[in-house]
Amino acid sequence: MSATAPSPYVFDATEANFQTEVLDASFDQPILVDLWATWCGPCKVLGPLLEKVVGEFNGAVRLAKIDCDKEQALAASFGVRSIPTVVLIREGQLVDAFTGALPEGAIREFLARHVQPNEAAPEGAAAPARDETPEQAIARIQQAIAAEPDKAELKLELAVAQMQVGNAAAAEAELDSLPANLANDDRARRLRGQLEFARSLEGAPGAAELRARIERDPNDHAARDLLGVRLLIDGEAAAGLDQFLAILQADRGWNDGQAKKRLVAAFSVLDDADLVGTYRRRMSSLLF
Known part of the structure; x- marks a missing residue:
């Protein structure tokens, strides 16, 4: 048309x-x-x-x-x-x-009411270096904030960069300081999902202990759930999603359907569209 x-x-x-x-x-x-x-x-x-x-x-x-x-x-x-x-x-x-x-x-x-427009990149804006590390990104964004302290978009960029280096507390502080008009930004929503995963691991055992618990009892869904979260945070997305799928296949109602909730939350924080599509179809095949 x-x-x-x-x-x-x-x-x-x-x-x-x-x-x-x-x-x-x-x-x-x-x-x-x-x-x-x-x-x-x-x-x-x-x-x-x-x-x-x-x-x-x-x-x-x-x-x-x-x-x-x-x-x-x-x-x-x-x-x-x-x-x-x-x-x-x-x-x-x-x-x-x-x-x-x-x-x-x-x-x-x-x-x-539902979507915040993406800002077009201003002409002459400094683009991130192609091989920029997360630490260099943090330094660059902090300098930009010092020059334009009222530009809230930069604070969101800083929160994302802080999360990339594992600074969950710093990322959450920046996220909480954002104005309401950025609260529903897709990057902010994705970051909040990542923070929720990080919070669920507070006080949790390490991966080796969790694997040992699962080896002793394959139906230890609590251990498998925590292992899935830990693998996701450590960058092993497929392995983490596999743990949630295993729980879903064994007992879809466990802990009020937590495996499905974990999968849906993981889909919202992962950037790999092909991986997400593959695992979303696998989840659907178990549910329907």
């Missing part, structure tokens, strides 16, 4: 790609779904406005367009009664929706 050049933030959703490009992808960033048809007048008005507003968010949200005539089964799964219908999906769940052709300002307000 776009009259201009294709946007990297807009794509056509079909039955073939809906699982990966919409549901799976929504764990990494919110997906706005536009259910439309070529014969629908209000759809023709709304579509370009959605694309414009989504573009203003600089990749913080993507727009999936579903042609209801071509994808009737997919449209029916949403229970659509009239079009245009627009829904927002986050972490695999529908979190908000509206019907009809809203004006541009109302669309912007709708998205702003």
Whole structure:
């Protein structure tokens, strides 16, 4: 429906790609779904406005367009009664929706309730060095903060860098100092997830002791759970996820479904899309 050049933030959703490009992808960033048809007048008005507003968010949200005539089964799964219908999906769940052709300002307000726009990099901004270590990144960001103490975005960057070197307390302090408008930033949400994992290991045994407990009793789910968290934090993501899957397979209800919660939380903090997609499918195969 776009009259201009294709946007990297807009794509056509079909039955073939809906699982990966919409549901799976929504764990990494919110997906706005536009259910439309070529014969629908209000759809023709709304579509370009959605694309414009989504573009203003600089990749913080993507727009999936579903042609209801071509994808009737997919449209029916949403229970659509009239079009245009627009829904927002986050972490695999529908979190908000509206019907009809809203004006541009109302669309912007709708998205702003759930998503914070990514800031475009200012011209002339100093880019991080290609081979920059986390310690060098911390020093660079601290210098930038000294020059621009009111730029909250830099504090979020510092929190991320502190977590990368294992300074959980420093990362949490920076995170807690952020203004409300950055509280729902995807990086802030990912960092809070990492901090939750780190907190769960306070006072926990080391990996060797946990492995020994599991060897003595393969059904020691508490030990396996802690080992999974420790492996994740130590950078062995696949091995950590394997521990959670083993618990899920043995007893999906253990500790109020903690294995599933661990997996979902891990998916939100990992940057490897291929790994996350693989383990999300493995989790689904055990649950459904």
